[in-house]
Amino acid sequence: MPTFDETATSEQVIEAFAPQIKGRTFIITGAGKPSIGSQIATSLARGSPAHILIASRTANKVEPVLKDIAEIDSSIKTTFVQVDLTDHDSVRRAAKDILAAAPKIDVLxxxxxNMAIKEYTTDKQGIEIQLSANYVGHFLLTNLLVPALQAAGGARVVNLTSSGYMITPFRFDDWNYSDGKTYDHWTGYGQAKTANVLFAYGLTKRLESLGVTSTATHPGYNNDTQLGSHLTWDDYGEIPAIMKRNTGVDWEWETPRSKTYTQIAATSLIAALDPEIPEKSPAYLMNSQIHEPAEYAKDPENADKLWELSEKLVGQKFEY
Structure with a gap:
């Protein structure tokens, strides 16, 4: 298999793993344009998948992506399913629509x-909005889609996380910030991203026997998407002090400090396509390679505690 590094591009990954795309079904959440998800979707289109389904909140941001896919290969089936991941009723409706459109899912x-929401905000269920959008909604959606993942045989779940998970462990004793009293925007982001990593470990533990594995991927930094459009350089400058307070560890900016739009999707595409990844899962990937995450982000006890909390938050148990 080819070896990639931090400079890898989407085009290189697609060329290397094209046989892993052809004829398969891919579900992507949050792929409105411009975003990492949209770059993943249009990159996959160059490998002749059977079906690309985008589950996202805003139709008019997804329409340009579906148009781009059609221009690349008009034979690809495309589907849009509206979902608000912060609304569990919406997630349940969307899961039914996705299962109807894609009874077999090869890759989710x-x-x-979202990222670094400055004002403490909660979702419809009362959950802090970053934890809700980045993790809890995905926990519910993924579990509701397990029948289609299992039906595909050898399916994968790729959770986009961030090196921002290093800002804080999951705050089991105060995950909702005492109704905002203990909240800061970067700790909120870090906790949500730690949850994404723990979810990959917890999900693989439960579904590996059913042929489903999971990874967490840090795409890298990019200034072209809308994720951090509300933030200034001064906001980013707050990260080291907050991480030091939360963990006692110094923050280090990784290299490269910024990736191009096509580089930003490469690591997640590797997680979705490299034939060697399932046997190495659960795993955390950054800069196109598997790395060991911090102990708190892979600890089996933490993964189990988060799973139990998540079941309470969505009001449903998932046992496999």
């Missing part, structure tokens, strides 16, 4: 999310 890429 949980790409939707």
């Amino acid at each position: 890429i949980n790409s939707a999310g």
Whole structure:
């Protein structure tokens, strides 16, 4: 298999793993344009998949992506399913629509999310909005889609996380920030991204016997998407002090500090397509390679505690 590094592009990954795309079904959340998810979708289109389904909140942001896919290969079936991941009723409706449109799912890429929401905000269920959008909604959606993942045989779930998970462990004793009293925007982001990593470990543990494995991927930094459009450089400058307070560890900016639009999707595409990844899962990938995450983000006890909490938050148990 080819070896990639931090400079890898979507085009290189698609060329290397084209046989893993042809004729398969891919579900991507949050792939409105411009986003990492949209770059993943249009990259996959170059490998002749059977079906690309995008589950996202805003139709008019997805329409340009579906148009791009059609221009690349008009034979690909495309589907849009509206979903608000912060509304569990919406997630349940969307899961039914997705299962109807895609009874077999080869790869589910949980790409939707938000970042560093400055004001403490909760979703419809009372859950802090970053934890809700980045993790809890995906926990519910993924589990509801397990029948289609199992039906595909050898399916994968890719959870987009961030190196921002290093800002904080999951705050089991105060995950909802005492109704905002203990909230800061970067700790909120870090906790949500730690949850994404733990979810990959918890999900693989439960579904591996059913032929489903999971990874968490850090795409890298990019300034072309809308994720951080509300933030200034001064906001990013707050990260080191907050991480030091939460973990006692110094923050280090990784290299490269910024990836191009086509590079930003490469690591997640590797997780979705590289034939060697399932046997190495659960795993955390960054800069196109598997890395060991911090102990708190892979600890089996933490993964189980998060699973139990998540079941309470969505009001449903998932046992396999």
